[in-house]
Amino acid sequence: MTNIQMIEAARDRLAGRVRRTPLLSSSFLDEIAGRRVFVKAECLQHTGSFKFRGAWSAISALLPEVRTRGVIAFSSGNHAQGVALAARLHRIPSVIVMPSDAPRIKIENTRAYGAEVVLYDRSSEDRDAIGARISQERGLTLIRPFDDPMVIAGQGTAGLEIAEQAAEEGLDTADVLVPTGGGGFASGIALALDAKAPGLRVRPCEPEGFDDVARSLAAGRIERNASQSGSICDAIVTPQPGNLTFPILSRLCGPGIAVTDDEALRAMALAFQRLKIVVEPGGAVALAAALFHGDSTAGTVIAVISGGNVDNDVFAEALSLRH
Amino acid sequence: MTNIQMIEAARDRLAGRVRRTPLLSSSFLDEIAGRRVFVKAECLQHTGSFKFRGAWSAISALLPEVRTRGVIAFSSGNHAQGVALAARLHRIPSVIVMPSDAPRIKIENTRAYGAEVVLYDRSSEDRDAIGARISQERGLTLIRPFDDPMVIAGQGTAGLEIAEQAAEEGLDTADVLVPTGGGGFASGIALALDAKAPGLRVRPCEPEGFDDVARSLAAGRIERNASQSGSICDAIVTPQPGNLTFPILSRLCGPGIAVTDDEALRAMALAFQRLKIVVEPGGAVALAAALFHGDSTAGTVIAVISGGNVDNDVFAEALSLRH
Known part of the structure; x- marks a missing residue:
């Protein structure tokens, strides 16, 4: 707490x-x-x-050997950009899972902050399953938006x-x-x-x-x-x-x-x-x-x-x- | 200097x-x-x-017995608003001489900051003469925009x-x-x-x-x-x-x-x-x-x-x- x-x-x-x-x-x-x-x-x-405050706080609190493998987040908005920039400044990889119909500018901004953007189809794909698979494969830590x-x-x-x-x-x-x-x-x-x-x-x-x-x-x-x-x-x-x-x-x-x-x-x-x-x-x-x-x-x-x-x-x- | x-x-x-x-x-x-x-x-x-910086600086540097009579400025823009607010915060009167064709929003803002706005017709009236007359009558100090x-x-x-x-x-x-x-x-x-x-x-x-x-x-x-x-x-x-x-x-x-x-x-x-x-x-x-x-x-x-x-x-x- x-x-x-x-x-x-x-x-x-x-x-x-x-x-x-x-x-x-x-x-x-x-x-x-x-x-x-x-x-x-x-x-x-x-x-x-x-959102940059929370993202930096969470990433900077990770153990170095955990942090270095990278982080993942689900977001099409401000949390995505906060995590992407905080990860880049820590020189670690970040994956942001976004719906494929998110505004192009948000996808582009998130990429421009250095994140790998993984798009999914809202109507046919399970976001959490995609995220779980990627984080497991790469050992990424999930950065939640608020909880x-x-x-x-x-x-x-x-x-x-x-x-x-x-x-x-x-x-x-x-x-x-x-x-x-x-x-x-x-x-x-x-x-x-x-x-x-x-x-x-x-x-x-x-x-x-x-x-x-x-x-x-x-x-x-x-x-x-x-x-x-x-x-x-x-x-x-x-x-x-x-x-x-x-x-x-x-x-x-x-x-x-x-x-x-x-x-x-x-x-x-x-x-x-x-x-x-x-x-x-x-x-x-x-x-x-x-x-x-x-x-x-x-x-x-x-x-x-x-x-x-x-x-x-x-x-x-x-x-x-x-x- | x-x-x-x-x-x-x-x-x-x-x-x-x-x-x-x-x-x-x-x-x-x-x-x-x-x-x-x-x-x-x-x-x-x-x-x-x-402009608020220069206006405050000039007004606050006046001798109290001079300042208390008030200030005057010629401006339809940022200098007008800077002088008007600095004067109000000093609790002294301010007169701003503006062309009558200035944008209404600028006239309204300047008034809202507490200034008396005196409008003149650019084509037929002499701004400086109007300003000189008013400042002489009331003992106002001219606050120049830059010089x-x-x-x-x-x-x-x-x-x-x-x-x-x-x-x-x-x-x-x-x-x-x-x-x-x-x-x-x-x-x-x-x-x-x-x-x-x-x-x-x-x-x-x-x-x-x-x-x-x-x-x-x-x-x-x-x-x-x-x-x-x-x-x-x-x-x-x-x-x-x-x-x-x-x-x-x-x-x-x-x-x-x-x-x-x-x-x-x-x-x-x-x-x-x-x-x-x-x-x-x-x-x-x-x-x-x-x-x-x-x-x-x-x-x-x-x-x-x-x-x-x-x-x-x-x-x-x-x-x-x-x-």
């Missing part, structure tokens, strides 16, 4: 490799929200998302930064809104804040209709999403909270907040206009909650941007909306 | 007010440029450009940060590419680097056809632009280098580099895709030079992004270009 010592050890392993992303703000956003809003811009992290203590510890390093940056701003009480899929980012941040800034509380944020974490927290047991597609925030849609992350979320976080796709797009446009950062739809749900769901929080909020890997046309669409 | 002591004093006055903007990088950009490229993301500064020692000192604080950040990266020799209009930013950075990191040399970057600084440096005397309109990089098009900035540029900087509008738009799209930052066309000319004019520089380069205040439709156009 991840604890603060593991997060601090992950920070030490990440030193000089991870970017300390800035805490931004704009009086224009404060005015919309009717309160102070700080924005932790993790879209500026290497590979464009926080892994070392991945959670790596994501928690963002929480250590938030605790420091909040202190620099004189903030000792605030809700910290975090885009949440499987819960690795939210639970890592929550563990760090619980130890370093107990007045800061994590509030998981999700797309409306895919709020498995909010519902699970409310019910006190893991609940699933009815569907896994249909939100523009696809990067943070997962079937259900993780077995490792849910107990942490349950102990330290909540209640959850759900936002609409339209609110996420409006938050992207405002982040463009007022903060000059590029945010992907799923990465914008916490900022959307801060701006448009003021009734769900009280006082100053810190909205975490989880990533900025968005296609040109989706971003242009967000900018073209008239609000 | 601005010197390093004045820049360090400006840094002290700016402490806690200015953002230390990050130095970003991406292996994808390195590959395009064929070398290491670092990017100083001053678009993430308050008001979306470096002011305290403004140059403020912009130079970005150079102190670049010197520190280059040292953190182990860089002691590099060209520092800076978007250049009147030369306040480039000359301030050059003075700071000359004192703190003499292996780093400023190379002014401009739009093709509006390269008054490059031509002035080559000729050894101030040369003017034939025209002041016709570039998408309008924010950095000025008639000629300043009387205070040119001697500094001449002593410490050059040669200049000119890039096309198309190159600036491509650099904007790459900054979006690879760095997750929003860059305005004029703010992108140094990155464009780093990426597409490799023959003009040798070794590692630091490209400064000067600002990110760009309209949604211009940004969408940059993203829609197929390269």
